[in-house]
Amino acid sequence: MRADRLVSLVLLLRRQGRMSAAALARELEVSTRTVLRDIEALSAAGVPVYAERGRYGGFALLPGFQTELTGLNHDEALALLIAGSRRGAQAFGLGSALASAMLKVVDALPESHRDTAAGAAQRLLIDPDTDLLSRRTAAEDVPDAIVAEVRRAVFAGHKLRIHYAAVDQPPKWRTVDPIGLVTVRDQGYLLATRSGDDRTYRLSRILAAEELDEPAQRPDRVDLGQAWQERSTRFRTGGDQVAVLVRLHPSRRDELVATALTVLAEDADADGRLRMELTFQDSRHAEWALWQLSTSAEALAPQWLRTTLHNRAAAIATRYEDSP
Template identity: 40%
Template sequence: MKSDRLLSILLLLQTRGRVSAPELAERLEVSVRTVYRDVEALSASGVPVYAERGRHGGIALLPGFRTDVTGLTEDESRALFIVAARGAHDALGLGAALGSALRKVMAALPAPHRPAAELAGRRILVDAARWRGGPQAPADLGALQEAVFSDRRVRLRYRHSGAAEPSTYTVDPYGLVAKAGIWYLVADRRGSPRLFRAERVRAATVTDDPVRRRPGVELSDVWEALRREVEERPDALHVTARVRRDRYDLFLRLHAASLTAPPEDDGTSDWITVHLGYGAVGETRPLLAFGNRLEVLSPPEARAHLAEAAASITALYASDGV
């Protein structure tokens, strides 16, 4: 609606100061011509807004002008109070600030919307942590936050999975990302995107050097590229297995991410055939948790690996112990 668009322009100008017409058009998903028509409408309604053309021009409000109108709809009010579990904010040292901010927003809401917003906060909770994820090593985000917000390079002592000693890197941070309850630093190292798990950072030192990010690249762009790289990497090992029907739901909860094709189920057999992809034969070992309710059919090297692992477990428990 045009009224919502006008309010969005007003709030953006209050927050950002001078904003170019193309940027406003992109944010609002309209044409630049529509933006200029909206600016004229705001000016006609008494808002002191003006446009300057040229390389360093843009659209801005006269200095000192503010409006207290929030313009929030009932649904928008609800959305603000459906917040994630406190873990993410606490990890950033913002747990208390979140509560204070929400109280201030509640006070500023139009009175008719306050009950709905308060109810949404009590009835809806988003918890991004996975079930039974196990205890996680605490991540010290202090220095990483400082580097991210001060736009400076950071020197890391970072221990890779399986490595005996940490390695040292100097990186250019784009930002921090919380994925399923785990914090990551997204950064460039020598101009290439890298992902660093925060809990593996043994030491972080913010340098005096300004960050050197690739021009025009934002955190969301780098994260999307890295996420695709992790999730869409080609699988070196293709496994065909069959799962007992009474364990299939549990199998899906644990291994759905490894599926490479729809399951084969004729509806009459006690077995459901699945196709899985792994980076190496050793990654198939968790399938042993299903015992005789799951059988790997191919390739032969996967069957041999699991048979060897099962034999070693049998030998362990067949002994008298220590």
């Protein structure tokens, strides 16, 4: 880990020219004290790094210094392979590896191309943290140590022991045979089998993970795309799903369809409103989806959903009935 950090420090100085200890600490995600120790280690190893004093000072390399330390390690190469999605790298705990790998890629470019590439990169922004309405995207926060342990078990083909918190259940330890990792809209999933049955685990609900020495019982090759599609189909057609009959303004149709699991039937009433029968994951999912549409939608059935929405609206109206 320290060797990779020293390489990244050298490449940062080659790319930026001069950086303060605080700026280096931010880029490397370490303390300024660690940066100062790394600078001393580089100097002792013969790397010509020097300090410039003053308000605009910092650390720099002697002009013309070249290095051969641009080889990618395993995690950096893996991060580049999935670099089509920056958030995918984050979901799998490879965000820092991707940043380190990109430094090495830039450093390996011919000098004539380096400035051009850096300038072009400034003109591109992929997956910003907020949309046009300043709403933050909901990326899941999974500790890197947990994701790294899961990742190692997946790649090594070893059994994995996880402490998993399923919805509305106390956390339990379980041993699984990991198959692969999938990221969908900033959410990471572990595809695995348990006692021969297919299982899908949300990475954000894994509280601890331990790679075991025992080989996993799984096929040598797997089509993750097909496996994910099969599990998605089973998820949409099983479990505690509920069917709902809705009258809906046509302008909100796409919004509701994008939220529902399936559309079972659809017709137009005489007034132009749509009458649709849809399925949702469970009662909470159905209540949430209809509440988002306000008066543009009316749940016609089941009755418990009408009652739930009525009670919720009444509670909100009561809360705002009197002026503060």
